[in-house]
Amino acid sequence: MGGISVTNPDRGIAWNFRLYNVDPSLPxxxxxxxxxxxxxxxxxxxxxxxxxxxxxxxxxxxxxxGTFYPLAPVSLASGQGFKLExxxxxxxxxxxxxxxxxxxxxxxxPPDALKAHGxxxxxxxxxxxxxxxxxxxxPDRHAVTLRTPRFAVGRADPALGLPAxxxxxxxxxxxNFNQHDxxxxxTAGYQEAGSTQEHQIPVSLAPGDTQVLxxxxxxxxxxxxxxxxxxxxVSYSDRHNGLVAALVSxxxxxxxxIRSVLNWVRGSKAxxxxxxxDVDYNTxxxxxxxxxxxxxxxxxxxxxxxxxxxxYDLAERxxxxxxxxxxxxxxxxxxxxxxxxxDVIPSSVSFGGYSVRKTSPSQCPTLTxxxxxxxxxxxxxxxxxxxxxxxxxxxxxxQFLDPVGFNGRLIVWSCNFCSGICVEIVQGITYWSTNPAxxxxxxxxxxxxxxxxxAVIWAHFEYPAPPRRCPIxxxxxxxxxxxxxxxxxxxxxxxxxxxxSVLPQGSTTVTVSTNPAVSGVSISLSAVEQGNSGGHIHxxxxxxxxxxxxxxxxSNGQFVSNYTASLFGGTExxxxxxxxxxxxxxxxAALTVAVLSLFQLGPGANYNLVGATPTHPSNHFGTLVAxxxxxxxxNQYAAQFPGSILLYNDQSLIRGGLFDIAATWSTPHIEHxxxxxxxxxxxxxxxxxxxxxxxxxxxxxxSFLREPGHWHLRF
Numbered sequence: 001m002g003g004i005s006v007t008n009p010d011r012g013i014a015w016n017f018r019l020y021n022v023d024p025s026l027p028x029x030x031x032x033x034x035x036x037x038x039x040x041x042x043x044x045x046x047x048x049x050x051x052x053x054x055x056x057x058x059x060x061x062x063x064x065x066g067t068f069y070p071l072a073p074v075s076l077a078s079g080q081g082f083k084l085e086x087x088x089x090x091x092x093x094x095x096x097x098x099x100x101x102x103x104x105x106x107x108x109x110p111p112d113a114l115k116a117h118g119x120x121x122x123x124x125x126x127x128x129x130x131x132x133x134x135x136x137x138x139p140d141r142h143a144v145t146l147r148t149p150r151f152a153v154g155r156a157d158p159a160l161g162l163p164a165x166x167x168x169x170x171x172x173x174x175x176n177f178n179q180h181d182x183x184x185x186x187t188a189g190y191q192e193a194g195s196t197q198e199h200q201i202p203v204s205l206a207p208g209d210t211q212v213l214x215x216x217x218x219x220x221x222x223x224x225x226x227x228x229x230x231x232x233x234v235s236y237s238d239r240h241n242g243l244v245a246a247l248v249s250x251x252x253x254x255x256x257x258i259r260s261v262l263n264w265v266r267g268s269k270a271x272x273x274x275x276x277x278d279v280d281y282n283t284x285x286x287x288x289x290x291x292x293x294x295x296x297x298x299x300x301x302x303x304x305x306x307x308x309x310x311x312y313d314l315a316e317r318x319x320x321x322x323x324x325x326x327x328x329x330x331x332x333x334x335x336x337x338x339x340x341x342x343d344v345i346p347s348s349v350s351f352g353g354y355s356v357r358k359t360s361p362s363q364c365p366t367l368t369x370x371x372x373x374x375x376x377x378x379x380x381x382x383x384x385x386x387x388x389x390x391x392x393x394x395x396x397x398x399q400f401l402d403p404v405g406f407n408g409r410l411i412v413w414s415c416n417f418c419s420g421i422c423v424e425i426v427q428g429i430t431y432w433s434t435n436p437a438x439x440x441x442x443x444x445x446x447x448x449x450x451x452x453x454x455a456v457i458w459a460h461f462e463y464p465a466p467p468r469r470c471p472i473x474x475x476x477x478x479x480x481x482x483x484x485x486x487x488x489x490x491x492x493x494x495x496x497x498x499x500x501s502v503l504p505q506g507s508t509t510v511t512v513s514t515n516p517a518v519s520g521v522s523i524s525l526s527a528v529e530q531g532n533s534g535g536h537i538h539x540x541x542x543x544x545x546x547x548x549x550x551x552x553x554x555s556n557g558q559f560v561s562n563y564t565a566s567l568f569g570g571t572e573x574x575x576x577x578x579x580x581x582x583x584x585x586x587x588x589a590a591l592t593v594a595v596l597s598l599f600q601l602g603p604g605a606n607y608n609l610v611g612a613t614p615t616h617p618s619n620h621f622g623t624l625v626a627x628x629x630x631x632x633x634x635n636q637y638a639a640q641f642p643g644s645i646l647l648y649n650d651q652s653l654i655r656g657g658l659f660d661i662a663a664t665w666s667t668p669h670i671e672h673x674x675x676x677x678x679x680x681x682x683x684x685x686x687x688x689x690x691x692x693x694x695x696x697x698x699x700x701x702x703s704f705l706r707e708p709g710h711w712h713l714r715f
Contacts, residue, residue, distance in 0.1 A: 003273075009378035012125035012255060016382050022051050023112045027531040029134035030107075030617065031116050034175040034244045035086055036100035036212045038128075044120035046103060046132070048074075049081035056109030059600065059618055060084055062095065063102035063177060066208025068612040069093045070620075072602040092603075100210040102175040102244065105132070106618050108654060125255035128248040129383075131263070135177075135532075137240045137539065144241055146234040147368045148260040149288035149324045152249035153190070153219060157228035159282065159328060161376030162256065168249040170215040170260075174234070176205035178242035179614055188215070189231040189288075189322060190223045196323040199223075205243070231288050231324045234262060242614075261370055261385040270356045270369040272384060275301065277330035278350040284372045285327040287356060289319040291366035296359045299327055303345060303352030313339045316359060329354075395459050404452060410445035412459050433457050491518050491557075493585040495576045501592040504657035504673065507564045508591060510546070512576045517557025522579040524550045525561060527572050530590065534570025535653030538615040538663045542566050553578075565593040567673075568665070569655025595656025598675040601627045601648070606634035610681065611649040615663035622651045622675040626715040629700045630678055636696050641689060647681035649710060671714070679710040 006015045035044055050056045056076050062069040071089060074082055090098060107114045118130035152168035176182045186201040199222045205211060223230060234245050247260040275283040289295040297319055301312045314332065319325045333345045356369050371384040396411045412425045431441045435455035441447045447457060491514040498509045512523050526549070529541040547562040565572060571590050578585040601609065601620040607630070609620050622630070634646045652675045653659055659672040671677045685693055697704050697713060705712040 003384070005382050007375075007378070007380045007382070009375075009380055011121070011123045012257065013121055013123075013127050014257070014259075014380040014382050015119050015127065015129055016384060017047065017117055018385070020051065020115045024110065027533075028107065028109065028111055028113075029136065029532055030537065031105045031114055031132040032135055032177055032244050033103050033116065033118050033130045033132040034101065034173055034210065034246060035103060035118065035120065035130065036173045036210065036246075038120070038126045038171070038250070039122055041122040041124070042120055042126060043122070044086045044118060044130075046084040046086075046105075046116050046118040046130075047081060048076075048084060048105065048114070048116045050076035050078060050109070050113055051115050052110040052113035053078045054110050054113070056107050056113050058082075058114060059106040060089075061104045061106065061612075061617065062090065062093065062098075063104055063175070063208060064095060064098055064210075065101075066179075066206075068104070068617060069095065070603070070609060070612070070618065073600050100173065100175075100212055102177055102208075102210065103132075104135075104177070104617065122254075125253075125257060126248075126250055127257040127259070128246060129259050130244075130246045131261070133241065133244065135241065135537065141237050141239055143235065143237050144243070144264060145290075146243075146245050146262040146264055147288060147290065148232050148247060148262050149286040149368050149370050150229045150284075150326065150372070151232055151247055151260040152228065152258045153188075153215070153223055153230045154225065154227055156251070159284075160374055160379075160381075162251070162379060166256065167252050168256075168258070169252060170232075170247060170249045172213045172215055172232070172234070173210070173246045174203065174205060174213070175210045175244050176207060176242060177244065177614065178238065178240060179207050181206055182236055182238065182243060184243065185233075185235045186213070186215075187233040187235065188219060188223070189233075189324065190227050190229075191323070192224050192227070196320055198322065229286075229324070229326070232260065232262070233290075256379060256381070258372070258381045259383045261383055263368070263385060270367065272354045272356075272369070272371050274351065274373065274384065275329045275354055275371065276351040276373055277333055280375050280377045281350070282328070282330040282374060282376065284374075285329065285354060285356070286324060286370050286372065287319060287326070288324045288368040289321060289366055290368060292321050294321055295319045295366060297325070297367070298357055298359055300355045300357075301329065301332065301345060301352055302354060303349045305346060305349065310343065312343055312345050313341070315339075395457075404449050406447075406449040408447045410441070410447060410457060410459060412445070429459055431457060431459050491515060491521075491578075491585065493576060493578050493587040495574055495587045495589040497563075497574065497589050497591055500589075501594060501596070502565050503595060504567050504569055504593055505544075505565060506593070507562050510561045510563050510574055510576075510589075512553070512559045512561075512578075512587070514553055514557040514578065517553075517555075519553050519555050519557060521553040521557070521559075522550070523553060523559040524577050524579065525563075526575045526577075527563070528575060530571035530573055534568060534593070534655035534657065535616060535618055535621075536568065536570060536660070536663075537617060540665060541568055541570065541572075542665050543572060563591070565591065567658040568660075569594050569653055569657030593655065593657065595652070595674050597624070598622060598652060598654065598656055599624060599627060600654070601630060601651060604631055604634055606638035606644070607631075607646040607648050610647050611679075613663075616653060616659070616661070618654060619659075620648065620651045621654050621656070622678065623715065626651065626676050626678065626713075629702055629715050630713075632700050633680075633693075633696050633702065636699070637693055640692060640696075644689075645684055647684050649679040649681055651675065651678045671712070676715045678713045678715075679707075680713060681710050683709070 004017045059073045060071045116132040120128040151170050156162045156166040182205045184203040188199050201218050245262045249258045298316050299314045336344050374381045438451050438453040439455040441457050494513050496511045527543040544565040551559050553559045575588045598621040659669040702713045
């Protein structure tokens with residue numbers, strides 16, 4: 001973990017750019033964020049980088065009042081980036097007067113390759129950051145909550161070193177990327193008379209709506225005058241994470257800003273890479289207990305002396321249900337109180353890292369953690385988001401391949417994402433077998449091989465004791481027994497495709513190989529979609545078919561089949577499984593289904609691009625001939641009728657193939673598959689000019705069909 005911090009006290013700037021890891025298991029997804037201009041002097045930019053080792057193509061788009069405004073695509077080499085300057089890009093789009101909206105980055109390339117982070121500033125005290133998160137959708141509605149354990153409210157905390165008269169107002173920016181209304185609940189938590197209170201604010205967002213809420217009018221008669229901080233949750237229910245949000249507290253004189261990180265992650269453990277406390281700096285470590293019961297927490301401050309790592313453990317503290325708590329690191333060091341081991345942090349130590357972990361009554365992941373590092377002299381404030389995704393649980397071993405009569409034991413491990421430390425779970429586990437006649441298991445995880453065949457052993461972990469359950473469900477171990485002691489046949493399985501890229505409904509040869517070569521191995525083939533590929537930002541893509549989906553390897557250790565791709569451009573994953581009496585082996589390969597040499601039609605002076613939707617956000621890809629013809633048509637029409645603008649609707653998607661307008665994986669678009677078509681709207685063309693425009697079509701080698709509301713062009 002780490003980050004790069006940028007501060008400029010003279011201009012009131014304090015930004016923290018995180019260092020992101022790359023997860024190749026994630027699908028290719030758009031990144032979404034928002035912007036808003038606090039005043040006429042506010043500007044901003046988004047820093048964008050290709051974190052992969054391959055070239056990618058990035059298309060930025062503004063989302064304003066439900067309409068997407070795409071910019072020209074940008075090609076990025078490995079490690080390369082660019083800066084999207086907000087006002088500079090808005091002006092040519094005719095959006096100079098727009099004060100807020102959404103920003104989306106579409107890209108084609110490897111999974112999780114694109115990283116982005118946005119900042120806003122006015123050069124005299126207002127400073128904010130915007131996180132960009134990948135779009136996601138789920139089969140069913142999800143309860144989604146964005147959280148922060150602290151934002152500044154009312155009179156400034158004296159520990160910040162600001163003038164006593166300083167007061168903060170918080171601003172919450174929300175943008176709805178969905179095509180439907182979104183009901184949002186904003187919950188502010190605060191302390192009053194020693195107990196936690198909550199105040200809810202209902203917010204309704206129309207499709208494409210951006211709202212910047214000043215929270216002061218909602219909280220001024222609710223939050224006590226002596227409260228310096230409050231927590232915030234932004235909750236909604238949907239099948240998409242279509243809401244993006246940002247939160248910043250700004251002093252009323254406009255000279256100071258404190259960012260609060262809104263994120264959906266909770267954990268039972270967290271690690272922060274930095275605290276600092278000296279004559280100028282101090283750090284608050286803040287925690288929000290989102291649970292409905294008390295959480296007991298231990299915070300450790302780590303530091304180094306002469307190259308040796310030490311850890312100072314603060315006394316266990318109780319955080320009431322739905323409450324926040326904060327550690328003043330400078331105060332801890334100044335107190336010189338020994339911890340349980342008799343250690344104190346030397347006064348010469350001024351920085352280190354820290355960890356937060358729950359100790360009881362449960363290990364449910366309910367903590368949201370954040371750190372505020374501030375400089376009292378320069379009056380700069382940096383926020384660090386530190387919460388991990390809690391624990392993951394797994395069963396060891398995940399598979400037994402042993403003869404009948406074998407006895408073994410399953411161990412359930414709980415591992416922390418932050419530290420990588422794993423501990424064995426010995427309580428709260430229920431085991432059962434799907435086929436006790438083949439493999440049995442007792443309450444201690446002891447497994448016995450009873451008869452030949454396959455069985456799955458499930459381990460269900462609940463904490464704390466029932467009836468309360470945490471979101472960790474169950475783990476499994478596959479038990480395969482056999483009636484002899486023949487060892488499993490060792491081989492590696494691989495899949496190759498020839499070619500690796502085909503047209504929609506094109507065919508490729510699938511070759512499954514064992515290494516070393518083993519004949520007579522049973523092979524099964526299947527295909528799955530790579531979600532959100534080919535310009536389709538929705539799931540459920542129909543797949544192609546195999547000439548033979550199962551068979552056995554030949555004397556060369558190979559099984560060969562042909563695969564015919566679907567009608568849709570994108571990526572289809574070919575999976576192979578080798579089934580033997582002693583185990584299974586899996587392999588896969590990615591097939592690109594695409595019409596090659598399609599190029600995006602960029603903005604033009606005499607035409608506008610229309611028709612983009614959340615499920616098909618980039619709908620203007622065509623051949624060079626088509627794109628050149630469309631530019632010429634618009635220019636010639638504008639020359640004949642000055643000031644006229646043509647509206648270009650759907651061409652093709654980035655990989656071509658069937659373009660399902662309604663996201664149902666079916667027509668009505670019969671064509672629009674190869675990049676040679678475009679629908680030209682008649683809404684901007686007076687009827688007395690239709691004949692003139694049709695003559696321009698013909699002059700540019702574009703045949704056309706007159707259809708309701710548009711001309712369907714063919715180049």
